[in-house]
Amino acid sequence: MKIAIHGRNFNDSARPFIENMFHELAKRQIEVQLSLPFRSFLDKNGISHFSTLVYDKPEELFDARLVVSMGGDGTLLETISHVGKRQIPAIGINVGRLGFLATVPPERISDMITALEVGEFKIDERSLVAIESNIDLFDGLNFGLNDFTITKTDTSSMITVHTYLNEEFLNSYWADGLIVSTPTGSTGYSLSCGGPVLVPHSQNFIVTPISPHNLNVRPLVVEDTAVIRLEVKSRSSNFLISLDARSRVVDENTQLTVRKANFTARLIKMLDDSFLNTLRSKLSWGLDMRN
Template identity: 60%
Template sequence: MKIAIHGRNFPESARPYIQSMFEELARRQTEVIISLGYREYLDNAAVAHYSEATYTVEEGVADADFIFSLGGDGTLLDAVTHVGSRQIPIIGINIGRLGFLATVAPASVRLMIDAIFNGQYTIDERTLVSVRSTQDIFGNLPFGLNDFTITRTQTSSMITVHSYLDGEFLNSYWADGLIISTPSGSTGYSLSCGGPVLLPQTESFIITPISPHNLNVRPMIVMDTCQLAFEVESRSGNFLAALDSRSYTVDTSVRISVQKEAFKARLVKLSDDNFLNTLRSKLNWGWDIRN
């Protein structure tokens, strides 16, 4: 078995679990390839990783049976771009904070490795959002798992986002911005702006305005088979376009279209991984000091 590994810096409390993971993989004679930046971090942190093989972010993971993401949800979003259309299954080990996507606890890493070697897992396929534009904004990675966002720049005033649904005019949003969220991203930025929570397999996108000038403008759910298009007006002549954690300043002359990506992200689910349980635990649903 071949395992790719990507991660970010970690607290000292996580060191024993990460070291234990590498030791277990070595014991099973697993072929391991590590992202170059993370390999350098592990060397500086004096973590024995038993592997000389690396890959760069630019080239991505060419072949592996799984990719382990060690960090929070942001690290897993990075891993999605490392995999791309190759759709290698991703396992999120939560060394971050909230962890809606990265759900494996560090203390459960050895149990997780045992589960994947024994085939005791399922694959959860997640829809990706795809962004096309008249300017090459996101290079060869024009897709994201969580959301695509149009926002004003820090120095600009409110922007106007003229929006179209399958070629038909939808609305002109006077706002600080607009979020196009997948079901996976419904628990992220969109939720904090008043958007609904969608189950991961819901075949929809959410259009969520950010601080709209018209208070009767509310989030809207549309089918993910549609194509959305946007034209932006801004006094500054530019705006920010963000795809998951990647953001760029874009001229208002640029036209953007958004639709469902042709391929999906494949997230590994273990037997105790349940989205409804995650919702209750991460959002403290039902928690009350009086109980």
């Protein structure tokens, strides 16, 4: 079996579990390719890993059976951008914080490796948001698992986002920004801005304003077959766009269209992994100190 591993920094408490993971992989003669940033981190911190295969760009990722993300949800979002249209299944080990997407705790790494070897897991297909523009925005990686966001670049002036749904005018959002979220991203930035939680396989997008000037403007759930066109006006003549963990500043001449990608992210889940359990656990639903 061939696997790739991408990761970020992790604290010392996770170190023994990571070292044991590489020991298990070597013992089972599993071929491993590491992302260059993760390989550099391991070498800098003296963590032995036996792997001599490295990838620095998504196109250098070898023909892996699966990709392991070592970090938090942000690391898994980066991993999905590495996989892209190849749709290699990915699994997240949570050595980060919240862990809505990266749901395997470090102490269960050995169980995870065994489950992957014998096929005791499920594949969770997640829809992606894709961005079309008159310029190359993200080096060809124009898709995201969580959301696409437009925000102002300065500290005072709001921006105006003229929004069209299937070429019909929807609204001019006078706000700090606007989020177009997938169901997967509904528990992220959109949620913190008052958006609803959607179960992962809902066939919808959420259009969520960020601190709108008009308080009666609310998040809107639309079908994911919709094409959303955005025109942005700003006093500074530029604004910030973000696609999951990637961002850049663009000017008002940038044309933006949001639609559902024609491929999916394939997340590996353990058989006892449940979105509803994760929801209750991570958001503390039902938790009452009086009970």
